[in-house]
Every structure is written in structure tokens, then in C-alpha cells.
């Protein structure tokens with residue numbers, strides 16, 4: 001670290017920077033505000049500059065935003081005060097920085113931020129390197145932390161018993177889907193005192209996890225998977241079996257007294273421009289219909305969409321079962337059989353290992369290449385620090401950067417993992433399984449964002465491939481199926497009694513179109529794709545259609561963005577979004 005910074009008080013520098021930015025924004029002095037940022041700088045804002053998400057990379061982008069859309073919102077962002085002390089640190093072990101958390105206020109809300117300052121090489125001045133500002137709560141509409149006690153006429157003191165029944169009144173918000181996205185959104189809305197109902201077509205909350213293959217262990221360690229307000233018991237396994245999380249979801253909905261109607265579906269919803277309300281017809285488990293008029297609709301039906309099995313030539317001639325990975329349950333059924341697993345990413349690898357461990361002769365078909373990281377390495381390197389923080393803190397750190405900055409972190413993690421896993425990766429290549437390191441060498445970060453797959457967190461399949469217990473057919477397209485196997489483009493035939501197709505899913509847009517219909521989706525346009533700022537279009541933020549929201553993500557994303565989604569809905573219900 002250069003000696004000149006040792007005499008600087010980082011807290012003083014950071015607070016002075018924040019105060020100057022606050023003042024510049026208040027006086028609408030855009031040039032002054034922009035001059036505080038370095039050449040390489042970025043600002044990710046979640047709903048404090050405007051009612052949207054903005055990622056600005058570089059001074060020009062910040063200036064453009066502050067002079068345009070952000071003029072009004074930006075000038076309201078004020079009272080930026082350090083939270084704790086600022087400290088010297090490095091960015092990815094390279095650039096010396098000052099790092100600080102801070103609080104701020106807008107006219108209607110309070111927020112939290114993260115500031116990184118880097119020293120300008122020419123002037124020695126500490127300039128903005130990365131800035132994050134995010135909405136945390138609405139003034140006057142803070143989360144309820146203690147349930148109100150009702151004193152009945154009889155003098156008996158009681159809490160409200162059980163969920164709302166909605167017998168003769170409607171919820172303000174209807175959520176479709178009781179996976180982690182629907183449950184986290186409902187939990188946040190309940191705390192904001194918003195009348196909410198969740199519906200799910202399945203019999204129990206968490207059925208999306210319950211119905212997946214038996215061998216599924218979550219890829220993320222337990223400490224990054226807590227749901228808001230109710231953490232898992234401390235002695236839970238680092239990698240949770242799918243049934244534990246499924247049952248937890250069910251218990252969570254009950255413990256938080258959520259209003260959940262299972263075995264319930266919704267016809268295409270209709271929006272009334274005049275009343276700004278939806279009309280939805282729900283069909284319940286007993287076949288009865290119920291028409292409701294919620295103000296807001298949150299679609300939380302999952303990001304992956306429906307299972308896709310390609311129409312391989314001759315597929316109907318195959319005599320054995322052909323099962324999509326979403327319908328596969330256990331390797332026990334295929335003991336002593338020859339199996340082919342088409343696909344070479346997470347589901348394919350988990351299922352192949354399960355088949356092999358149950359005595360099946362397995363071949364994996366890998367068409368291109370896969371990013372592989374050992375689960376052990378991921379727990380140590382990627383998620384290690386998170387163990388010692390609250391989820392709120394680790395989420396804010398994780399989601400505070402625009403895509404290009406987060407990608408730099410992804411590249412650094414990928415390089416560290418490559419070194420950690422060097423022996424395993426070399427073994428895989430030797431066994432004929434091709435590995436890659438993701439787009440821009442950013443590992444699974446960009447693969448998740450742009451492809452929603454293409455990676456494997458190893459929990460044992462790699463060792464089975466390296467030792468030849470699982471075979472790999474690499475780099476060849478399937479030419480056609482025959483009654484007892486698959487013939488590849490190179491003319492080689494592999495015998496099989498059963499085939500598992502881990503060939504992916506239809507994706508988000510087609511699946512939500514099936515729920516909402518063309519009319520609504522025309523207004524929404526593209527959704528869940530990545531926009532020019534590297535942000536997901538239409539999810540967690542205005543969707544393009546009034547009073548319609550999409551909530552998706554892995555557990556950490558669902559947990560983090562559920563707060564912002566609930567705040568947007570609450571603000572709209574109270575007309576705060578117009579202020």
C-alpha cells in the first residue's frame with residue numbers, strides 16, 4: 001500500500017466525498033457530482049434515484065443519467081452518512097481503495113449504500129470507484145416487527161388467529177407461485193401490512209423442489225439460503241437435500257401465517273385501465289371458481305419454464321423409457337441397465353452419478369463444453385466469507401455492482417477456482433469431458449445470467465468420469481435413435497435400455513405468456529432478457545405493464561429483490577411513487 005495513504009483517515013475522506021455528492025445532487029450541480037467519480041467508475045442504483053434499477057458505468061453514463069431521468073430523483077438523494085467506519089482495502093487484491101457502508105435518505109424513503117473510492121493517479125484525489133445506493137424502507141410505512149395485540153370486547157387479549165380467509169373481500173396483491181420467489185415476496189408484503197394471497201397449482205408450498213430428482217442437493221451452502229425472517233436451524237447440512245428445503249417452504253408458509261391457496265390456478269387475468277385493478281378467475285381444488293380484483297399481480301412461477309426434449313430423429317422407435325430430467329426420480333429404477341444421459345451440466349451430472357451409484361452402466365453425452373467447479377472449492381472460495389455475515393449484508397455486497405464490475409469479480413473467482421480444481425479439470429479433459437471457463441472467463445456468473453445453465457458444481461460425478469466409471473461421448477450430435485440405442489453423427493452407436501434427457505427448459509417468456517395471455521404480454525414485451533445496462537428486463541422492477549410484476553431468481557436473488565419488489569408495490573398502493 002503506498003505510504004501517502006497511511007496518514008489519511010479513510011472515514012474522513014469517505015464522509016467528505018458523500019457530503020459533497022449529497023450537496024451536489026441537492027443543488028442539481030451535475031458537473032460537480034460527476035467530477036467526484038474517477039475515469040473507471042460505476043453506480044448501481046435500486047429505486048432511490050427513480051422507481052427503477054439503473055446501472056451506470058463510467059462518468060459519461062452517470063452524467064447522462066443525472067442530466068436526464070435522474071434529475072428529479074437524484075436531487076432528492078440526501079443525508080449520506082457513514083455507517084460505522086470506512087477502511088482501507090483492495091479491489092480484487094489489486095487496486096487500493098477506501099471501502100465504506102453508508103445510510104441515506106430521500107424525501108420518502110431511507111436507503112443503504114456501499115462506496116469504494118480509488119486514488120486518482122494524476123491528482124492523488126480519492127474519487128468514486130463504485131457506488132451502490134438501494135432503497136431499504138419507506139418513511140411512515142416501515143416493516144411491522146411486533147404483531148399488534150387485539151383486545152376483544154370480552155377483555156381477552158389475542159393475536160390475530162391464522163391467515164386471512166378472503167371469504168368476502170379481496171387481497172390487494174395476488175401472487176402466483178409458492179416457490180422461493182412467491183414466498184419471499186409474500187413475507188415482505190405481509191411485513192408491510194399489505195393484504196396478500198398466494199396461489200399455487202401444486203398441493204404444497206415447495207413442490208417445485210419436492211418433485212425434482214431424489215439426489216438433488218442445493219448448490220449453495222445453507223448459510224446463503226435462508227429465507228427472510230426465519231433462518232434454518234444451525235445444525236442443518238451445508239448442502240441441503242431438496243426434500244429439506246421443500247418441507248421448509250411448507251413450514252415457512254405456515255409459520256408466517258401466509259395466505260396460500262394450493263391446487264389453485266388462474267385464468268388469463270384482465271386489467272381495467274380505469275380502476276387500475278385486475279380481474280382474475282381462480283379455480284380451486286374442489287373445482288369452485290372465485291373472481292377477485294387485486295390491485296397488483298406478482299408472477300412467481302419460476303424462471304426455467306417447461307421441460308424441453310428435442311425431437312430427435314427416430315425417437316419413437318426407442319423401446320425403453322425416455323425421461324426428461326425434470327421427471328427423473330431415482331437411479332434405483334435403472335440398476336443393472338445401460339443408460340445414456342443427454343446433457344452434461346448440473347442435472348445431467350447429478351443424475352449420472354445417481355445412476356452409476358445404483359449400478360447402471362452410464363454414458364454422458366456432452367455436445368459442447370461445461371464450466372465445472374468443485375463444490376468444496378466453491379464453499380471455501382466463493383461462499384466462504386458469506387458464512388460470517390448476515391444474509392442482508394452478503395446480499396448487498398453481492399448485488400451492489402453493475403454487471404461489468406460483477407464480471408470482474410467473477411473472473412477473479414473463476415481464476416482462483418481454476419487453480420483450486422486444476423487436478424480435477426485436467427483429469428476431466430483426459431477422460432474426454434470438455435471444460436470451459438464461461439463467457440469472458442467469468443465462470444458460472446455470466447452463464448447463469450445469459451444461459452441459465454451450462455455449468456456443474458461437482459459433488460462427485462467428476463471423480464466417476466475421471467476413473468472411467470461414467471463414460472463420456474463428447475462433441476458429437478445425436479444423429480438418430482434406434483430401438484436399442486443412439487447413433488451419433490460420427491456413425492458410432494451406443495446401446496441403451498433407458499435415456500435421460502437433461503436438455504433444459506423452454507425459458508421464462510414462453511412460460512409466463514401461457515399464464516398471462518398474449519394481450520398482457522404484448523404490453524410487457526421482452527422480459528427477463530438482459531438490457532443494455534446489464535440489468536434483467538422487467539423482473540423485480542416495473543414490467544412494462546401497470547400493476548404487474550415478475551419475481552424470479554435463486555434463493556439469494558429472491559430474498560434480496562423481494563424487499564425492493566414489496567417496497568415498489570407498497571409505494572404504488574399509497575401513491576408514493578408519484579411524489
Ligand SMILES: Cc1cc2nc3c(=O)[nH]c(=O)nc-3n(C[C@H](O)[C@H](O)[C@H](O)COP(=O)(O)OP(=O)(O)OC[C@H]3O[C@@H](n4cnc5c(N)ncnc54)[C@H](O)[C@@H]3O)c2cc1C
Pocket residue numbers: 176177178179180181182199200201202206207208209212216217218219220264265266300301302303304347515551552553554555556
Ligand atoms: C434441477 C434444478 C436444481 C436447482 N438447484 C438450485 C440450487 O441448488 N440453488 C439455487 O439457488 N437454485 C437452484 N435451482 C434454480 C432455482 O433456484 C430454482 O429453479 C427455484 O425453484 C426457482 O424458484 P421460484 O420460486 O422462482 O420458482 P419455482 O420453484 O419453480 O416455483 C414456482 C411455483 O409456481 C407454481 N406455478 C407454476 N405455474 C403456475 C400456474 N400457472 N398457476 C399456479 N401456480 C403455478 C409451481 O407449482 C411452483 O410451486 C435449481 C433448478 C433446477 C431445475
